[in-house]
Amino acid sequence: MKKVRTRFAPSPTGYMHIGNLRTALYAYLIAKKDDGDFLLRIEDTDQERQVEGATDIIYNTLAACNLNHDEGPDIGGEYGPYVQSERMKQGIYAKYAGMLVNMGKAHVCFCKEEDIQAQKEAAGDKEDSFYYHDPCKHLSHEEVQRRMDSGEPFVIRQNVDPEGQTSFDDEVYGTITVDNSTLDEMILLKSDGYPTYNFANVIDDHLMDITDVVRGNEYLSSTPKYNLIYEAFGWEKPRYIHCPPVMKDEQHKLSKRNGDASFQDLVAKGYLPEAILNYIALLGWSPAEEREIYSLEELTKAFDVKRINTSGAIFDVEKLKWMNGEYLRRMDDEEYCKLVTPYIDQAVKKPYSRQAIAVGLKDRAMLLNDIPPMLDFVDELPDYDIDLYFNKKMKTNPEISLESLKEALPVLESLEVWDRDSIHDALIGLAQSTGRKNGVIMYPVRVALSGKASTPGGAIELALVFGKEESLDRIRKGISKLENWE
RNA sequence: GGCCAGUUGGUGAAACGGUUAACACAUCGCCCUCUCAAGGCGACAUUCACGGGUUCGAAUCCCGUACUGGUCACCA
Numbered sequence: 001m002k003k004v005r006t007r008f009a010p011s012p013t014g015y016m017h018i019g020n021l022r023t024a025l026y027a028y029l030i031a032k033k034d035d036g037d038f039l040l041r042i043e044d045t046d047q048e049r050q051v052e053g054a055t056d057i058i059y060n061t062l063a064a065c066n067l068n069h070d071e072g073p074d075i076g077g078e079y080g081p082y083v084q085s086e087r088m089k090q091g092i093y094a095k096y097a098g099m100l101v102n103m104g105k106a107h108v109c110f111c112k113e114e115d116i117q118a119q120k121e122a123a124g125d126k127e128d129s130f131y132y133h134d135p136c137k138h139l140s141h142e143e144v145q146r147r148m149d150s151g152e153p154f155v156i157r158q159n160v161d162p163e164g165q166t167s168f169d170d171e172v173y174g175t176i177t178v179d180n181s182t183l184d185e186m187i188l189l190k191s192d193g194y195p196t197y198n199f200a201n202v203i204d205d206h207l208m209d210i211t212d213v214v215r216g217n218e219y220l221s222s223t224p225k226y227n228l229i230y231e232a233f234g235w236e237k238p239r240y241i242h243c244p245p246v247m248k249d250e251q252h253k254l255s256k257r258n259g260d261a262s263f264q265d266l267v268a269k270g271y272l273p274e275a276i277l278n279y280i281a282l283l284g285w286s287p288a289e290e291r292e293i294y295s296l297e298e299l300t301k302a303f304d305v306k307r308i309n310t311s312g313a314i315f316d317v318e319k320l321k322w323m324n325g326e327y328l329r330r331m332d333d334e335e336y337c338k339l340v341t342p343y344i345d346q347a348v349k350k351p352y353s354r355q356a357i358a359v360g361l362k363d364r365a366m367l368l369n370d371i372p373p374m375l376d377f378v379d380e381l382p383d384y385d386i387d388l389y390f391n392k393k394m395k396t397n398p399e400i401s402l403e404s405l406k407e408a409l410p411v412l413e414s415l416e417v418w419d420r421d422s423i424h425d426a427l428i429g430l431a432q433s434t435g436r437k438n439g440v441i442m443y444p445v446r447v448a449l450s451g452k453a454s455t456p457g458g459a460i461e462l463a464l465v466f467g468k469e470e471s472l473d474r475i476r477k478g479i480s481k482l483e484n485w486e
Numbered sequence: 487g488g489c490c491a492g493u494u495g496g497u498g499a500a501a502c503g504g505u506u507a508a509c510a511c512a513u514c515g516c517c518c519u520c521u522c523a524a525g526g527c528g529a530c531a532u533u534c535a536c537g538g539g540u541u542c543g544a545a546u547c548c549c550g551u552a553c554u555g556g557u558c559a560c561c562a
Contacts, residue, residue, distance in 0.1 A: 153560095219562095242491095279498095364523045439521090
């Protein structure tokens with residue numbers, strides 16, 4: 001069996017959007033599942049749509065996701081070059097286009113774009129469909145030569161015999177059959193000498209020994225035209241794996257045109273690349289087992305083309321959020337602390353232990369960017385409202401809280417060691433020795449320490465973050481605040 | 487408009503002719519609890535776009551209708 005080779009073939013036109021990334025992921029998984037090669041090819045045949053820096057975004061995104069390619073413009077390979085504009089300069093496309101012309105499978109066309117367009121529009125009113133019969137097909141060899149010599153602009157256009165049907169098997173959508181009469185004769189080589197996407201794609205996929213073509217399902221209807229080229233050359237056709245779209249809502253695809261979230265936007269918002277990748281793997285594909293969290297390596301094993309869906313999937317940021325939180329929670333503490341420290345630093349300038357803060361964050365922050373606002377009480381005790389001391393469930397109110405804080409203060413002051421156990425024993429001991437609920441003591445202390453209704457951590461965790469001196473200071477402030485209120 | 491494809495809950499989805507129509511997110515309860523989370527438990531589609539048919543039996547097969555998407559570029 002031939003070694004499986006897939007490719008990701010983006011055009012460098014801007015940010016990497018989610019649907020695009022997912023196609024890359026699937027192509028990667030299909031190759032790696034069978035120990036095959038995954039390659040990157042840059043399709044820059046449209047000179048007008050080039051965007052500066054777009055190629056770097058592609059490299060960076062793939063690298064961030066660990067979708068490492070085996071061959072590509074940046075790392076080379078035996079099938080190079082991997083950039084289509086460079087391949088064009090080597091005359092590759094012109095050569096194959098010429099071969100097709102000689103075989104009678106393509107022809108030189110001098111028709112003007114506007115003329116064809118006008119013809120289509122005129123016909124559109126009367127006929128159900130319009131199939132372009134290119135008159136240039138019947139031009140004599142001499143005339144073609146003469147007009148080319150005279151410098152008249154031309155394109156190379158595919159020949160399609162409108163008789164009969166063409167069908168192909170897609171791994172996802174099954175067998176698809178179309179009437180040849182509905183196939184336009186597509187342009188292979190543009191008048192600027194560049195190949196069209198369609199043509200370059202076929203030539204390169206063949207030349208690079210691509211066995212599995214993975215792409216969006218918008219190509220489903222042009223696939224028969226691709227196959228005509230394979231057939232003209234007598235080349236073996238690849239397996240086709242067309243993927244359903246990733247949608248923004250029921251009727252719109254996720255697109256960069258609309259400014260929808262790109263991979264880098266999500267990363268900037270605090271999503272982990274691994275979580276994003278895991279989530280999008282599940283959009284349009286489902287594993288055979290009841291599990292949703294998969295590392296890239298695990299995905300590689302579990303992935304199965306047969307389980308790719310045929311209908312579009314809506315991108316649900318809520319579920320991504322959950323998954324991101326899941327990834328965060330599963331990290332070991334040390335790793336988590338390292339990851340999160342830059343975000344803590346955004347909100348906390350004082351030298352409190354990052355690790356002590358991270359402990360409280362771990363089960364609470366689903367997004368990295370949620371972290372700074374959660375810590376806005378750390379450097380400065382906010383000027384909080386006295387009503388915070390009311391809590392029905394904890395059975396506290398300002399009077400009870402004042403009492404609790406007054407009792408807690410000396411107990412904590414007398415502590416020789418300021419660690420988790422001693423603080424815990426002191427506070428809980430206080431509550432239990434007087435037969436009160438833990439919350440009656442703990443809740444007011446937590447409020448006094450933070451001045452907030454909710455915090456990443458309870459009284460003990462916060463006391464640990466602040467240390468003895470600052471903790472006692474905040475409790476004293478709480479006491480005086482309550483006293484003044486009365 | 488022609489052609490191609492899709493249609494299971496708010497979302498991702500399972501099911502490959504016979505199940506109480508999995509599971510996960512979200513939502514809503516309850517429990518746990520020093521807040522909030524996390525965690526635990528439970529609720530949530532009498533029904534699989536609609537209408538016919540085939541069959542003892544259909545979300546699953548067939549036909550039609552509706553709706554949605556794609557395509558019909560010297561864009562990819």
